[in-house]
Amino acid sequence: MKFIKIKASWEDYPDRLNRTLVIREDLSLYDLGVTLCKLFKTKFEHMFLFEGDNCVYEDETRVLDSLKRAYDYKKKKALDVLLDNKKLKFIYDTGEYYCIIVKKISKQIYEYPILCDALLLEANGDGIFEDNISGLVDLMEGEIDENSLVSFGEELPEDYNFDVAFDIDYINYMLILNIPFFESWQDDGRNDIVFEEYSED
Numbered sequence: 296m297k298f299i300k301i302k303a304s305w306e307d308y309p310d311r312l313n314r315t316l317v318i319r320e321d322l323s324l325y326d327l328g329v330t331l332c333k334l335f336k337t338k339f340e341h342m343f344l345f346e347g348d349n350c351v352y353e354d355e356t357r358v359l360d361s362l363k364r365a366y367d368y369k370k371k372k373a374l375d376v377l378l379d380n381k382k383l384k385f386i387y388d389t390g391e392y393y394c395i396i397v398k399k400i401s402k403q404i405y406e407y408p409i410l411c412d413a414l415l416l417e418a419n420g421d422g423i424f425e426d427n428i429s430g431l432v433d434l435m436e437g438e439i440d441e442n443s444l445v446s447f448g449e450e451l452p453e454d455y456n457f458d459v460a461f462d463i464d465y466i467n468y469m470l471i472l473n474i475p476f477f478e479s480w481q482d483d484g485r486n487d488i489v490f491e492e493y494s495e496d
Contacts, residue, residue: 296319296320296406296407296408296409296410296411297319297320297321297404297405297406298317298318298319298320298404298405298406298407298413298414299317299318299320299374299377299399299401299404299405300315300316300317300399300400300401300403300405300416301315301316301317301318301377301397301398301399301400302314302315302316302397302398302400303315303316303331303334303335303385303395303396303397303398304395304396305335305393305394305395305396305420305423306384306394306395306396307394307432307435308420308435309396310419311419311420311435311457312335312419312420312422312423313417313418313419313420314331314334314335314415314417314418314419315400315415315416315417315418316330316334316413316414316415316416317405317407317413317414317416318330318373318412318413319411319412319413320374320404321372321374322372322373322374322412322413323368323369323370323371323372323373324345324352324368324369324371324372324373324376325368325369326373326412327373327385327397327412327413328343328344328345328368328385329412330412330413330470331343331385331387331395331397332387332476333470333474333475333476333477334413334415334418334422334477335387335393335395335422335423336421336422336423336476336477337387337388337422337423337425337476338425338447338476339475339476340388340425340426340447341387341388341389341390341391342354342388342389343385343386343387343388344357344368344386344389345368345376345383345384345385345386345397346383346384346386347376347379347380347382347383347384348380348381348382349363349364350363350364350365350366351363351364351365351366352365352366352367352368352371352376353365353366353367353368354367354368354369355367355369355370374399377397377398377399378399382396382398383396383397383398384396384397385397387423388425388426388428391426391427391428392428393423393428409471410471411467411470411471411473412470413470414467414470415461415463415466415467415470416463417463418461418463418466418480419458420457420458420459421456421457421458421459421480422477423446424444424445424446425446425447425448426446426447426448427442427443427445427446429442430442430443430444430445430446431443434457459480460480460481461480462480462481462482465480465481465482466480469486472490474486474489474490475489475490475493476489477489
């Protein structure tokens with residue numbers, strides 16, 4: 296399959312939280328959003344959309360209500376949209392407003408004999424704090440209090456390390472298996488539980 300290389304970085308702290316990856320050349324913008332949700336460790340609790348230079352790309356049910364020119368992100372190829380816009384913003388949770396800047400960073404086309412939407416190349420930062428962007432900003436600024444280390448309504452472990460190590464080979468194996476979401480970036484059994492719970496639904 297043919298892939299293109301992109302980089303996605305949190306707008307507020309791009310050096311601390313980012314992902315470099317290759318995505319299928321024919322990947323839809325919606326499926327890119329799903330991949331980014333996985334790789335930034337969301338729990339898919341909120342909607343996402345993309346903002347281009349003068350338009351938005353979102354769910355077809357919201358297109359008619361948009362104040363800007365709007366397109367259905369399921370009907371757009373990610374590559375075409377990246378080429379059409381100088382800057383592409385991926386917005387997750389419009390209330391908290393996590394804004395990830397997405398850019399195509401190479402003209403080269405990569406070929407891998409693998410059937411998957413994306414493969415991770417490099418990563419920095421564990422991921423977002425679901426429903427708690429202020430806590431993540433506190434962590435970035437070194438101003439942590441009892442409400443900072445909370446994600447998805449749950450306290451993070453006392454030994455929590457935002458600058459976690461990534462097992463890239465393992466993560467890509469999980470992406471090929473189409474994991475619903477990530478609990479861990481290591482082969483420590485936590486993602487096995489995700490698969491078990493998801494298959495029961």
